[in-house]
Amino acid sequence: MGGTGLRIGIIGAGSAVFSMKIVSDLCKFPSLSDSHVVLMDVDRTRVENVLVLAKELTKYFNAKLKFSIVETIKNAVEGSDFVINTALAGGHGYLDLVRSIGEKHGYYRGIDAQNFNFVSDYLNLTNWNQLTLFLKIARTIEKYAPNAWYLQAANPVMEGTTLVSTQTGIKMVGFCHGHHAVEAIAKFLGVSEYEWQVGGVNHGIWLTKFRTKDGKDLYKEVEKALQKTRYEEFKPSNPFDDQLSPVAWEMYKLYGLFPIGDTVRNSTWKYHRDLQTKIKWYGAPWGGADSEIGWKWYVEELSRVVGVIDMFAKMVREGAKINELKTGTQIDDYLKEILSEKISGEQHVPFINSVVSKVPGRFVVNVLNKGKIKNLEDDVAVEICATVCGEKFEYEETHIPERVVNWYLKPRILLAKQAIDAFLNKDVRLIADILERDPRTKSTEQVEKLIAELYTVVRQEAEKVEQQE
Amino acid sequence: MGGTGLRIGIIGAGSAVFSMKIVSDLCKFPSLSDSHVVLMDVDRTRVENVLVLAKELTKYFNAKLKFSIVETIKNAVEGSDFVINTALAGGHGYLDLVRSIGEKHGYYRGIDAQNFNFVSDYLNLTNWNQLTLFLKIARTIEKYAPNAWYLQAANPVMEGTTLVSTQTGIKMVGFCHGHHAVEAIAKFLGVSEYEWQVGGVNHGIWLTKFRTKDGKDLYKEVEKALQKTRYEEFKPSNPFDDQLSPVAWEMYKLYGLFPIGDTVRNSTWKYHRDLQTKIKWYGAPWGGADSEIGWKWYVEELSRVVGVIDMFAKMVREGAKINELKTGTQIDDYLKEILSEKISGEQHVPFINSVVSKVPGRFVVNVLNKGKIKNLEDDVAVEICATVCGEKFEYEETHIPERVVNWYLKPRILLAKQAIDAFLNKDVRLIADILERDPRTKSTEQVEKLIAELYTVVRQEAEKVEQQE
Ligand SMILES: NC(=O)c1ccc[n+]([C@@H]2O[C@H](COP(=O)([O-])OP(=O)(O)OC[C@H]3O[C@@H](n4cnc5c(N)ncnc54)[C@H](O)[C@@H]3O)[C@@H](O)[C@H]2O)c1
Numbered sequence: 001m002g003g004t005g006l007r008i009g010i011i012g013a014g015s016a017v018f019s020m021k022i023v024s025d026l027c028k029f030p031s032l033s034d035s036h037v038v039l040m041d042v043d044r045t046r047v048e049n050v051l052v053l054a055k056e057l058t059k060y061f062n063a064k065l066k067f068s069i070v071e072t073i074k075n076a077v078e079g080s081d082f083v084i085n086t087a088l089a090g091g092h093g094y095l096d097l098v099r100s101i102g103e104k105h106g107y108y109r110g111i112d113a114q115n116f117n118f119v120s121d122y123l124n125l126t127n128w129n130q131l132t133l134f135l136k137i138a139r140t141i142e143k144y145a146p147n148a149w150y151l152q153a154a155n156p157v158m159e160g161t162t163l164v165s166t167q168t169g170i171k172m173v174g175f176c177h178g179h180h181a182v183e184a185i186a187k188f189l190g191v192s193e194y195e196w197q198v199g200g201v202n203h204g205i206w207l208t209k210f211r212t213k214d215g216k217d218l219y220k221e222v223e224k225a226l227q228k229t230r231y232e233e234f235k236p237s238n239p240f241d242d243q244l245s246p247v248a249w250e251m252y253k254l255y256g257l258f259p260i261g262d263t264v265r266n267s268t269w270k271y272h273r274d275l276q277t278k279i280k281w282y283g284a285p286w287g288g289a290d291s292e293i294g295w296k297w298y299v300e301e302l303s304r305v306v307g308v309i310d311m312f313a314k315m316v317r318e319g320a321k322i323n324e325l326k327t328g329t330q331i332d333d334y335l336k337e338i339l340s341e342k343i344s345g346e347q348h349v350p351f352i353n354s355v356v357s358k359v360p361g362r363f364v365v366n367v368l369n370k371g372k373i374k375n376l377e378d379d380v381a382v383e384i385c386a387t388v389c390g391e392k393f394e395y396e397e398t399h400i401p402e403r404v405v406n407w408y409l410k411p412r413i414l415l416a417k418q419a420i421d422a423f424l425n426k427d428v429r430l431i432a433d434i435l436e437r438d439p440r441t442k443s444t445e446q447v448e449k450l451i452a453e454l455y456t457v458v459r460q461e462a463e464k465v466e467q468q469e
Numbered sequence: 470m471g472g473t474g475l476r477i478g479i480i481g482a483g484s485a486v487f488s489m490k491i492v493s494d495l496c497k498f499p500s501l502s503d504s505h506v507v508l509m510d511v512d513r514t515r516v517e518n519v520l521v522l523a524k525e526l527t528k529y530f531n532a533k534l535k536f537s538i539v540e541t542i543k544n545a546v547e548g549s550d551f552v553i554n555t556a557l558a559g560g561h562g563y564l565d566l567v568r569s570i571g572e573k574h575g576y577y578r579g580i581d582a583q584n585f586n587f588v589s590d591y592l593n594l595t596n597w598n599q600l601t602l603f604l605k606i607a608r609t610i611e612k613y614a615p616n617a618w619y620l621q622a623a624n625p626v627m628e629g630t631t632l633v634s635t636q637t638g639i640k641m642v643g644f645c646h647g648h649h650a651v652e653a654i655a656k657f658l659g660v661s662e663y664e665w666q667v668g669g670v671n672h673g674i675w676l677t678k679f680r681t682k683d684g685k686d687l688y689k690e691v692e693k694a695l696q697k698t699r700y701e702e703f704k705p706s707n708p709f710d711d712q713l714s715p716v717a718w719e720m721y722k723l724y725g726l727f728p729i730g731d732t733v734r735n736s737t738w739k740y741h742r743d744l745q746t747k748i749k750w751y752g753a754p755w756g757g758a759d760s761e762i763g764w765k766w767y768v769e770e771l772s773r774v775v776g777v778i779d780m781f782a783k784m785v786r787e788g789a790k791i792n793e794l795k796t797g798t799q800i801d802d803y804l805k806e807i808l809s810e811k812i813s814g815e816q817h818v819p820f821i822n823s824v825v826s827k828v829p830g831r832f833v834v835n836v837l838n839k840g841k842i843k844n845l846e847d848d849v850a851v852e853i854c855a856t857v858c859g860e861k862f863e864y865e866e867t868h869i870p871e872r873v874v875n876w877y878l879k880p881r882i883l884l885a886k887q888a889i890d891a892f893l894n895k896d897v898r899l900i901a902d903i904l905e906r907d908p909r910t911k912s913t914e915q916v917e918k919l920i921a922e923l924y925t926v927v928r929q930e931a932e933k934v935e936q937q938e
């Protein structure tokens with residue numbers, strides 16, 4: 001198959017791990033390996049490092065990818081066939097700031113931490129900057145590349161996909177890799193060949209099908225495993241190792257389906273009330289990824305990666321070959337994977353391939369529901385399995401029991417809609433309304449003081465993105 | 470028009486005020502004034518008092534109503550054309566007990582007090598006895614009088630109507646008189662001729678239309694009044710006088726429609742956090758009907774009425790005429806109303822008349838939504854305006870803005886569905902799930918201790934009703 005000569009814009013391309021996966025995947029699809037990859041980021045150093053490594057990677061794979069760095073969203077968008085957004089407006093510094101103002105006013109882990117929404121880089125109440133950026137990119141696409149696909153990797157995926165899809169008419173898909181956690185369950189049960197399906201909303205997906213190739217329901221094995229599970233024996237290998245944590249089992253018992261991936265983090269206050277509670281349920285020593293300990297671990301890991309990327313870029317500039325780079329840390333494994341023949345776990349490039357080359361592929365996509373999952377609202381983004389071929393999506397029939405719908409998905413969806421309403425109207429009374437029912441709120445005065453301090457920052461940062469070109 | 474010879478069963482007929490209104494209304498409709506009214510109650514004294522007064526009332530109106538007292542639900546149902554339920558299983562004593570156990574464990578005003586659900590005789594989490602009674606009556610109707618109408622006056626109307634309508638196939642309507650509060654708004658604005666419409670769910674209804682006979686939007690007058698409203702000037706005349714309270718205005722400002730009737734009581738924790746807060750928003754000295762002070766006022770009022778009814782019945786038995794009865798209290802006004810030519814504010818009898826005599830009448834009914842209000846769930850009871858003629862209901866097109874739907878009605882509906890799920894499955898883990906996100910919860914231990922103590926009582930009382938004939 002010959003090349004298709006695509007132009008692919010990546011916004012937030014300085015996110016090195018992500019960009020390298022995308023570039024590496026592009027190299028591995030012959031039909032895409034002559035694409036023009038346009039990198040855009042507000043952090044010049046980071047994006048230049050990515051450029052150096054990306055070029056080297058292309059050489060390594062003998063691919064024909066071209067690269068440019070551009071300064072503006074418009075330049076990343078205009079002429080592009082696909083625009084991937086992986087930017088985090090304000091960066092982790094903003095997340096930390098917002099969280100710390102929340103904590104100062106009595107909101108442990110910040111006000112965005114809410115029932116069913118505890119993922120620490122998935123803010124939906126205070127990320128008006130991020131949502132502004134999403135809309136800005138989408139409107140730029142609408143104007144300058146109306147036929148382009150907008151692929152959303154940045155969080156919040158559910159709110160972002162819902163917002164963009166209801167406010168603009170562009171083609172859009174939100175992607176997450178959380179469903180890979182199904183593999184952990186299969187491995188635990190000792191099953192290697194199986195069929196699976198997930199459905200729900202981003203970071204709120206449930207194992208709706210799980211069976212052997214010849215149709216035997218593997219939930220029976222899950223049931224057996226449950227009988228043998230001893231919570232006190234659970235020892236996570238890292239803060240994110242929670243797919244088989246006591247929380248996952250408890251959620252399964254209450255809701256009747258197994259929660260998949262980040263869904264386990266998005267449980268209820270029962271598991272998140274304080275550090276001690278988190279440790280009890282998500283395991284010592286971290287108490288899961290979203291405790292102050294677990295999240296510190298992750299952010300340090302991220303900044304270590306940034307440092308290593310910087311070092312790698314320097315070494316490559318000085319003549320090192322990409323397959324000679326080494327750190328003696330986990331990053332080596334990650335690099336090895338990128339250099340292997342295997343496709344990364346990210347869905348973006350295989351999706352582009354399915355659309356462009358009309359090779360059918362199965363994906364887990366975030367798109368407006370519009371009847372796809374019958375007992376969920378139409379005007380909100382659901383996460384659902386689909387086979388994509390060209391521009392045709394065949395959505396799998398996905399049945400989610402009422403228990404999951406009424407106790408988990410609908411409350412979660414309402415929070416998303418409320419967050420979007422507050423953002424679109426910039427109405428802090430709505431934020432106050434959410435906080436008045438928050439278990440951490442002691443008084444209206446507390447709410448008012450918090451909002452006065454926090455939303456000054458929130459508005460300022462959104463304004464900055466509004467001004468960005 | 471001749472009489473129609475109906476049989477009308479009233480369950481919980483000892484509720485004297487309610488029963489007397491029904492009987493008085495029946496006397497005033499010529500076509501219904503030869504009905505056979507069958508009174509059923511677990512409290513023999515109360516129902517016998519009602520019988521004495523009801524017969525006297527019939528004489529007074531020169532009507533031909535017949536009465537009997539029966540002992541069982543089956544006897545109240547079998548042969549009846551309409552069954553009205555106004556019973557409160559466990560009585561106010563049960564409400565108080567449940568509330569006090571809640572308070573003992575740190576839940577101010579009991580665990581049923583929840584965001585959007587603060588009405589003190591409207592429990593939905595702990596009233597398994599009441600819901601059991603509803604279902605029992607409905608199943609008895611299904612078996613012994615499948616063509617009868619079930620008219621639900623007892624609370625919780627939304628949960629009860631939803632439960633019965635989804636679990637059985639009987640004809641059912643839930644009634645409330647809360648919409649009369651529209652009159653208070655009109656009076657306040659100095660408007661006498663107007664058109665109105667309400668919609669939503671029981672105790673969660675909103676003024677969806679409000680205009681002059683020639684189509685001028687009266688919300689403009691509401692807006693003007695808002696500008697002049699001084700919260701500190703609000704002085705309620707009794708605990709229930711809240712239609713023009715600061716809470717009502719605040720709700721109007723946030724949600725964009727005016728909340729009607731008990732909807733004002735069903736606000737958020739912002740207005741209900743503690744007694745001081747309630748007094749601030751619902752006015753001194755009571756802090757609304759649902760504070761410890763306001764509710765005490767109401768319960769004392771109720772027991773005063775029971776005492777007076779007892780006295781009246783004695784006087785009538787000793788030969789007094791009903792129009793000679795007097796107490797020197799507000800009860801005299803109420804009696805005067807019953808003896809006047811005016812129909813009471815209760816909708817039951819006019820509804821029966823519209824069904825039986827095919828005289829079109831406009832009602833505010835609680836029925837399963839099934840598409841009547843487009844942006845609300847189908848399988849839940851909504852409160853909506855309808856014109857009834859024979860068995861035909863013409864529902865008014867009712868538009869409720871997204872703000873009200875996403876910030877008030879959907880969360881309230883979810884609570885109803887969750888309450889019904891917990892009841893049907895008798896699953897206290899679901900109650901715990903609700904409490905874990907409750908602002909009054911400090912720890913899981915608190916939840917567990919509360920449930921252990923409270924649900925022993927809740928189960929026992931439900932069991933008693935289960936055994937009742
Ligand atoms: N969907 C998924 O599977 C998945 C997985 C992990 C993380 N994420 C999300 O991806 C995003 C990036 O996370 P990260 O940890 O790499 O963050 P990061 O702070 O490294 O940000 C990524 C890049 O965005 C750039 N950026 C910031 N503001 C920008 C702007 N206004 N315009 C252009 N570029 C801008 C930064 O300079 C940085 O290089 C987050 O939203 C995160 O939650 C998604």
Ligand SMILES: NC(=O)c1ccc[n+]([C@@H]2O[C@H](COP(=O)([O-])OP(=O)(O)OC[C@H]3O[C@@H](n4cnc5c(N)ncnc54)[C@H](O)[C@@H]3O)[C@@H](O)[C@H]2O)c1
Pocket residue numbers: 480481482483484487509510511512515555556557558559560561590591602621622623624625626644645646647771934937
């Ligand atoms: N829909 C409305 O407009 C409206 C208005 C006010 C009150 N209510 C509701 O009406 C109901 C009655 O309130 P109330 O203050 O009159 O209560 P109440 O305690 O006076 O009870 C009414 C009657 O029910 C009887 N009863 C109790 N258990 C019974 C059973 N198992 N079988 C038969 N009868 C039984 C009692 O003996 C009593 O006579 C409550 O649910 C209340 O919330 C509804």
